[in-house]
Amino acid sequence: MNPDEPSSAAMWNQRFAPDAYAYGTAPNQWLKERIEALPLPDTPLALFPADGEGRNAVWAATQGWDAEVFDLSEEGAKKCQRLADQHKVSVVYEVDDLVRRSFPSHRYSLIACSWFHTPPAVRKKHMPRMLHGLKEGGHFVMEGYHTSQLGRSSGGPKSLPLLFDLNEVLNELNGPLAPDLKVLYAEVEETVLDESDLHRGPAMVVRIHLVRE
Numbered sequence: 001m002n003p004d005e006p007s008s009a010a011m012w013n014q015r016f017a018p019d020a021y022a023y024g025t026a027p028n029q030w031l032k033e034r035i036e037a038l039p040l041p042d043t044p045l046a047l048f049p050a051d052g053e054g055r056n057a058v059w060a061a062t063q064g065w066d067a068e069v070f071d072l073s074e075e076g077a078k079k080c081q082r083l084a085d086q087h088k089v090s091v092v093y094e095v096d097d098l099v100r101r102s103f104p105s106h107r108y109s110l111i112a113c114s115w116f117h118t119p120p121a122v123r124k125k126h127m128p129r130m131l132h133g134l135k136e137g138g139h140f141v142m143e144g145y146h147t148s149q150l151g152r153s154s155g156g157p158k159s160l161p162l163l164f165d166l167n168e169v170l171n172e173l174n175g176p177l178a179p180d181l182k183v184l185y186a187e188v189e190e191t192v193l194d195e196s197d198l199h200r201g202p203a204m205v206v207r208i209h210l211v212r213e
Helices: 009-016 029-037 053-061 073-089 121-129 166-173
Strands: 046-050 066-071 091-095 108-114 134-145 181-196 201-213
Touching: 009 029, 009 073, 009 091, 029 108, 029 134, 029 201, 046 053, 053 073, 053 091, 053 108, 066 073, 073 091, 121 166, 166 181, 166 201
Parallel strands: 046 066, 046 108, 066 091, 108 134
Antiparallel strands: 134 201, 181 201
């Protein structure tokens, strides 16, 4: 989904319909750095929620991960398939959303997402639920726009409740609805984005890396 504003599948289909890739074809730099530092596990199954046109999942597949995506957009699925074909890898893409999708327990060695902004009521309930899909020792890596991003032109939701407060999100991801997780990294940082015209320039972001205990 990679949303700047959570909206309908129709809106994302419209964004992803052109030949050009809306957010580029290179992986998110933060996800790339964290995933590259992980040893490839014996069962390298990785889930990329809301991966839009599949840039993160396709890159991970080139690194030996068995990549799965779920996202609202059928057009995103087509673009992901095209990108995967170009790189001669396979990616499993399901057209689905966070609320409806089931997450089999202890399935994934990695769950990684960038710019996955949802309404707070959805995030508070369903992001922790998703993390039960991690195996013990499995990693969760995410990057999203911080609340201080509001008003900047480098992307992100234009509504404060859709942006991330670091302490609030950490409390949710380590709360009673989530499995036991250890915080490896959790910071608010200023970075310079260069992912496309939609995500370009100085930005305030939340970066989180957790591991299931």
